Amino acid sequence: MSNTSLTPGVVPGRLAAEAYARNFADAAPRLGRHEAMVAADRCYFCFDAPCTTACPTSIDIPLFIRQIATGTPDAAAKTIFAQNIMGGMCARVCPTETLCEEACVREAAEGKPVEIGRLQRYATDGLMAQAGHPFTRAAATGKSVAVVGAGPAGLACAHRLAMKGHAVQVYDARPKPGGLNEYGLATYKTADDFAQAEVDWLLRIGGITLHQGVSLGREVALADLRASHDAVFLGVGLAGVNGLRVPGEDLKNVRNAVDFIAELRQAGDYSSLPVGRDVVVIGGGMTAVDAAVQARLLGAETVTIVYRRGQEKMSASGYEQNHATSSGVRIICNAAPVALHGTGAVTEVEFAHTVDEPGGLRLTDQTFRLAADQVFKAIGQSLVGAPEGLALQAGKIVVDAAGRTTLPGIWAGGDCATGGEDLTVTAVAQGRDAAEDIHASIS
């Protein structure tokens, strides 16, 4: 190990081999049987359960927890998958503290919700480790549907359509399927190549053909897809990244956080990944937190998240923020970048303190500088290359509750479409619901 956390610049190998293994191991491993039983025992089997209402895919949480409690975790898994075919990934990555667990009546009563996410993982991991698949395809209908994007929205849509007996062709620009499950989510939430394992498991339903490396607008046009299929679903996510639009953005070692994260997810060997000594992350969402925490896990000496508004407005949950700070990340709020400095490579970022006023955010003339040999931009992603003719609103494809776009025969869901938060679980819900509507309209 030639480098340490103190080595200046952006260099690989800051840590010992064991440290990498430890840092990127499964953050919250599967509960043991006894732990699961104790956790399940706390559920009250609520009427019209608030946790279920809070789940974007409406999983019957009291039922699946009771099934765990009565010693039938496989039945619990089926209850989960019936609503959410990516229940395995969602169990790992859902911000449960703002979804089901926030709504749990025991959160209100005791500040300690039933551990729904971990119980969900307990059940789904168990069933997914077994041979076979919990669902079977209906008889082939002879209909075919094109799904663009193999992220959670596209795959959830494809699975539901395949289950109904339709033939599904999935087109995705990237080399591997999974979307941000494969290229985005934090490494320690998706250990042991779970994203690919989940895709393989999901495809066991049959009737789905993946075409990786095929981009809509490049290798294939919407008109062709419409002509050759009975329906088209767009689940292309947000492929673009918002820029800072301040001087110095082009300096070396100033990067998009999502690219850094994608690289991490694809890295076989974490010690080969270069990371700065002093890292600054600009943004306030999950991407900012994931980039910052993982920079620390790679051995960065100081990592600072700088967010332009107040802490309460950060879209990363309180839980995520705590995770960041307990990983040694400093969070500075109410400061916006005004310039990046350096010759060739970045060395400093200059910020202005801000005031959040009714009229908007105002930069004050009080500024400060942070040393930075690496800067990650995490101020949001945007939709790029949306096919022409689709109505957009605030940068997203306009859809109705059933996922219909303004063009007949075309549905959309997930991050690229309006409605709901940009979360894995929301994408799954929208993909599934669009599939139901597609099924109803082509059958």
Next chain:
Amino acid sequence: MANLASTFIGIKSPNPFWLASAPPTDKAYNVERAFEAGWGGVVWKTLGLDGPPVVNVSGPRYGAIWGADRRLLGLNNIELITDRPLQVNLDEIKAVKRKWRDRALVISLMVPCDEESWKGILARIEDTEADGVELNFGCPHGMAERGMGSAVGQVPEYIEMVTRWVKQHSRMPCIVKLTPNISDIRKPAEAAKRGGADAVSLINTINSITSVNLDDFAPEPMIDGKGTHGGYCGPAVKPIALNMVAEIARHPATRGLPISGIGGVSTWRDAAEFMALGAGNVQVCTAVMTYGFKIVSEMISGLSDYMDRKGFASVDDLVGRAVPNVTDWQFLNLNYVTKAQIDQTSCIKCGRCHIACEDTSHQAIAVSPERVFTVKDEDCVACNLCVDVCPVENCITMVPLAKGSVDPRTGRRVGDYGNWTTHPNNPSVAAE
């Protein structure tokens, strides 16, 4: 998904899960909600004579026992039979049965102990198209003082007599519901069979006082300063019910008499246990009163999974499967020797096994200065107490000694099957 369809004394239902005669089955509103949730059948809340309906207390009807996290473990009630007019019930029963042809609907009855009363009520229910009747000889409070319910159920001759009247005056299948408030459950079951019953169902509730108010000095539930004994039910009564079901299932005089198992059934597993001990189906009351009708989803998925795992084609493959293995103490193998064994990797060193054995059993668990707990085979009598008090499941297991090996406690070799009836210490053996 296994086939859960059930036929009990000719009555068909899509699954063997029925609701017991109680508040959950007191009116069409509840029963239809239950059917919508997936229950296979119901026994309608007990009907009485026409005329002014019974009157319930208007204070609390229930007492309860809870676990530490307020899980309801046992419920006690002082409710009577239906307090709604007979005709209203009959009209609703008829309408519900018409609408839900595939579900079982049995009517529970309790009228005074004379032939005219029974003949009369049977005539009244004739055209409801219900699938059968259940004779409530079990209610331990309120009705018993009026010579009905468990007052009948405690006298086998009355059971036989009333059952015979019912079979004489009605073509409906007849289930006799037994009270557990009796010393030998086989006697009323035999009487029911002699009287021509198609089946027995058990248990009804157990006489009980759940708690005493230590400020007002009265039993709970307290009605204006006084309390009375009520009927106990819920998870706490399951072991008592299981034994009574097994006793009837294996008793030569009642073997083969269909049984509907009741008492503390809350999960698929409880139901499967009752069925393995000979119950053709089960009835549930307290569990739905605690959690609502939706729990049947878990019972359906759980039993189905279990049957798939076991390769059972129908519920009949399960019914009675454990009955041949229920025996009397005297036939247990006294040459079967086991020793407790502690898995040190899962032991959390709480010491509960040690103190239980040390203070109250056979001083067979040693503790080292490093808090390592080990079983002394030479002292372990294999009572199983340590297993039951250990907080870690499967940490302590009972490991059988191989045949031919020496038991370090007795110095004797483990031999072939041998029971008390032939044991040298048995005085009646020595006498021969």
